Amino acid sequence: MSIHVLVAEDEAHIRRLIRFLLEQEGFLVDEVEDGIAALKAVRNCRPDLLILDIMLPGMDGFEVCRRIRELEGGEKNLPVLFVSARENDLGKKVLDALQANGFVSKVYLNERLIPAIHSLVG
Numbered sequence: 677m678s679i680h681v682l683v684a685e686d687e688a689h690i691r692r693l694i695r696f697l698l699e700q701e702g703f704l705v706d707e708v709e710d711g712i713a714a715l716k717a718v719r720n721c722r723p724d725l726l727i728l729d730i731m732l733p734g735m736d737g738f739e740v741c742r743r744i745r746e747l748e749g750g751e752k753n754l755p756v757l758f759v760s761a762r763e764n765d766l767g768k769k770v771l772d773a774l775q776a777n778g779f780v781s782k783v784y785l786n787e788r789l790i791p792a793i794h795s796l797v798g
Contacts, residue, residue: 678704679703679725679797680703680704680705680706680721680722680724680725681698681703681704681705681706681724681725681726681727681793682705682707682708682714682718682721682725682726682727683695683698683708683727684707684710684711684714684717684726684737684740685707685727685729685732686710686729686733690759690782691707691709693785693786694727694759694785694789695707697786697789697790698789698790701793703793706721706723709732709733710733710734710735711732711733711735711736711737711739712734712735713734714726714732714735714737714740715740715743715744718747718751719751722750722751723754725754725755725756725793725797726744726754727757727789728740728741728757728759729758729759729760730758730759730760737758737760741756741758741775744756745774745775755777755778755796755797756774756775756776757776757777757779757780757793757796758776758779758780759779759780759781759782760779760781760782761781761783778796
């Protein structure tokens with residue numbers, strides 16, 4: 677069974693890179709470009725993992741994560757992996773407060789994304 681990953685990223689070239697890396701590993705990938713679409717897609721397509729950018733139009737990644745954790749169904753336990761170019765925004769206290777499961781800097785996507793995913797979903 678393939679792992680289904682939802683990618684919420686507004687930069688097209690970053691989405692393409694993430695999709696490429698994930699598909700090389702055999703993951704199924706859906707993409708959205710903004711926070712509101714991410715929240716809707718979590719409810720509708722029920723991914724196994726959400727890769728979430730912080731700076732999204734419509735609703736930022738912090739708010740998306742917060743709202744997911746407030747959902748009543750199984751979605752509230754969805755593993756969330758933040759990606760951002762702004763590492764200083766994601767200290768351990770912030771990740772803990774958001775109940776996020778991890779962070780990968782966009783600078784290191786090629787090297788760190790797949791190991792981070794495997795640590796979360798096997």
